[in-house]
Amino acid sequence: MKLSVLDQAPISKGDTSELTLQHTLELAQWAEKLGYHRYWVAEHHNSNGLASSSPEIMMTRIASVTNQIRVGSGGILLPQYSPYKIAENANTLAAFFPDRIDIGVGNSPGGSQLTRSALTDNQNKNLHDFPRQVADLQGFLHNTLPRDHEFRLVKAGPRIANPPPLWLLGLSERSARQAAEMGLGFVFGHFIDPSQGIEALKIYHDYFSPSITGSEAQSIVCIFVICAETEEEAEELAITQDKWLLNVGKGLGTLVLPKEDINSSTFSPEDLTTIKQNRNRCIIGTPDLVKEKLIxxxxxxxxxxxxxxxxxFDFEAKKKSYRLLAETIL
Incomplete structure (x- = not known):
């Protein structure tokens, strides 16, 4: 089993964005030391509690302070951008860090409609155009656009021998089929919504067709994990993530609160139901229990x-969680 990291650069209450981004660099170096395979960063906008707004810049910085771990985006919000520009960013990264870059893309608006309008400079971009954009991105990366494509003569620079692999992020059978038919890697977001996971992964592996991007199916499942030496300690840590997920779901902000700020006795019956449902997106417990559930x-x-x-909330506890997991599985 390979283990990798997804970092949304969540800001803990009392920390600054600057400190949070320094924590990202420290965590990436820590993950590499522990033997994690990839370190990916997310893209979020107009958020008070997530510092990961520019994945390509973060990837460049992370790759520059690490040596071997693969660095990627999980994911770039392709519908807001030009596939050509993303291809050039990807090629530039791969030129600086050969065979270490992954480009993951997702079909998300990136926030509210107002936020999306700011991202697209008020251009009316259709989310349903995503499959065409992914095909164009693949074509720009490998110089394989169809001869009748309007941009066939436009080449994505810098020209490099080995463009980075392309991954599709998704939650559904439809996104899994798209990744399979295009011969892309597929990342299933169990941490967002696990409900279609089994069928999505089955469809992806059943329908995978080799392409210039990849000759075999490659899938990753992304999941929340909190690992501690005892069940009690794991649950104490988990309450900060429980509250964070609850607040995110209610649109109440994305800062991660300390456990001292959280009074579970004030949770409504609806809150408790939501927390219980959110636990389906997570594995929480001792290293042996987490290993058993991951297997x-x-x-x-x-x-x-x-x-x-x-x-x-606690950065050192987060590092310890990743360490305990790595020591048990890797």
Missing amino acids: ALQKIYQTDEFMIITNI
């Missing part, structure tokens, strides 16, 4: 790689 999911999903996201 069970590995058999269900038929994947050999999990991307771990841990959005708890």
Whole structure:
């Protein structure tokens, strides 16, 4: 089993964005030392609690302070941008850091309609155009656009021998089929909504067709994990993520609060139901318990790689969680 990291650069209450981004660099170096396979960063906008607004810039900085770990985007919000520009950013990264860059793209508006309008400079871009954009991005990366394509003569620079692999992020059977038919890697967001996971991964592996991007199916499942030496400690840490997910779902902000600011006795019945449902997106417990549950999911999903996201308040506890998991599995 391979383990990787997804970092949304969540800001803990009392920390600054600057400190949070320094934590990202420290965590990336820590993950590399522990033997994690990839370190990916997310893209979020107009958020008070997530510092990951520019994945390509973050990837450049992370790759420059690490040596071997693969660095990627999880993911670039392709519908807001030009596939040509993303291809050039990708090629530039791969030129600086050969065979270490992954480009993951997703079909998300990136926030509210107002935020999306600011991202697109008020251009009316259709989210349903995503499959065409992914095909164009693949074509620009590998110089394989169809001869009748309007941009066939436009080449994505810098010209490099080995463009970075392209991954599609998704939650549904439809996105899995698209990734399979285009021969892309597929990342399933169990940490967002696991409901279609089994069917999505089955469709991806059943329908995968080799392409210039990849000759075999490659899948990753991204999941929340909190690992501690005891169940009690894991649950104490988890309450900060529980509250964070609850607030995100209610649109109440994305800062990660300390446990001292959280009074579970004030949770409404609806809150408790939501927290229980959100736990389906997570694995929380001791190293042995987490390992057991990941192995069970590995058999269900038929994947050999999990991307771990841990959005708890305490940064040192987060590092320890990743260490305990790595020591148990890697």
